[in-house]
Amino acid sequence: MFRGFYTAASGMLAQQRRTEVLTNNMANANTPGFKADQTSLRAFPEMLLQRLDQEKVPIENGLNLPFNGEVGSLNTGVYMQETLPSFMQGDIKETGLSTDLALLDINLPVNPDTGLRGSVFYTAAGIDGEPRYTRNGNFAIDAEGYLTTASGLYILDDAGRRIQLSSDRFTVSEDGMITGDAGETARLGIAYAQNPESLRKEGDGLFAATEESDLENAYNAQNVQFKLQQGYLERSNVDASRTMTDMMTAYRSFEANQKVLQAYDRSMEKAANEIGRIG
Structure with missing residues (x-):
């Protein structure tokens, strides 16, 4: 009973x-x-x-x-x-805003251990100074000209530095190069996770790496292909x-x-x- x-x-x-x-x-x-x-x-x-x-x-x-x-x-x-997040790419929506960026997966290798594809992420600086990773490309320019996430975290370049621009009139190429209105340049920091399921999910669309899931520079990762599209956003995959x-x-x-x-x-x-x- x-x-x-x-x-x-x-x-x-x-x-x-x-x-x-x-x-x-x-x-x-x-x-x-x-x-x-x-x-x-x-x-x-x-x-x-x-x-x-x-x-x-x-x-x-x-x-x-x-x-x-x-x-x-x-x-x-x-x-x-x-509970595990699905890293399948969401639909791409055009916004026309220069601060909106979409990260498009082209070729991401399959992890032989899990049978699932890896994933690429924008890199941001967390409040604790540790890197955070996100697919939300709804960025903004703060009062000091730094490129930030919607929640105010600094977006980092491929060398781990903040990206400062003179205005929101900048262009981003498909390979991540940013050119500002005053001629300043930087390259968006894009990280690659071979096993994204091991990332720890946080609020505001952020992920944190664990000791077993240190992320590498996606530009140097073997067989990893992606591109960025300015004026577009990746929608939720719900x-x-x-x-x-x-x-x-x-x-x-x-x-x-x-x-x-x-x-x-x-x-x-x-x-x-x-x-x-x-x-």
């Missing part, structure tokens, strides 16, 4: 967490460069139930032999194993219609587990209040 109670409860918790992830994806459907999170549900180990019984051997004095009778397997519930369908499925699964839980609750109430009552 109680095993089934906990199994249904674990299903409710897993579907609740899945709904929270899907809701966050839907809320960022219009956020440039946003990468949708994908959830992975996994069942707890199954239990094999057996019962202790005795079998009477038909001999003169009689003999009872104990044995284990197999009842069957019992699933012990489900849990959300992990599929709104599929996300809505998945949210409805998660809600129905939550509701089904809830009804099972209520049935167990009524059964336990009946067992506690009615069975064995003295009339």
Whole structure:
């Protein structure tokens, strides 16, 4: 009885967490460069139930032999194993703004260990001084002329320095070279992650590298091809219609587990209040 109670409860918790992830994806459907999170549900180990019984051997004095009778397997519930972002490129949208840049994947090698393609990112300076990586090319020029992300972090060049421009009238070539209105030049810092799933996701569309995922300069990475497009933005890769369908499925699964839980609750109430009552 109680095993089934906990199994249904674990299903409710897993579907609740899945709904929270899907809701966050839907809320960022219009956020440039946003990468949708994908959830992975996994069942707890199954239990094999057996019962202790005795079998009477038909001999003169009689003999009872104990044995284990197999009842069957019992699933012990489900849990959300992990949440990983999908690095599939989003659609490209024209904006006409010189400060908007889109990073286009052309040829990114497949990681032989994971079977997934790598990914390229803009490089920004985090508040703690450590590099952060993003696909959101919705940039701006601050009061001092530095190129920044929408959240105010400094965009870095390929040497790890801030990029300062005289105005927002600058041009960016497909290979990342920036030429300012006053003739200043710089090259956007683009990093390549062979295994982007190992990056740690932060807020504002930012990713941080872990010790196992130090990113290399994408310009020097072997067989990596990409280009930049000025006046365009990469949109979120959230599929709104599929996300809505998945949210409805998660809600129905939550509701089904809830009804099972209520049935167990009524059964336990009946067992506690009615069975064995003295009339």
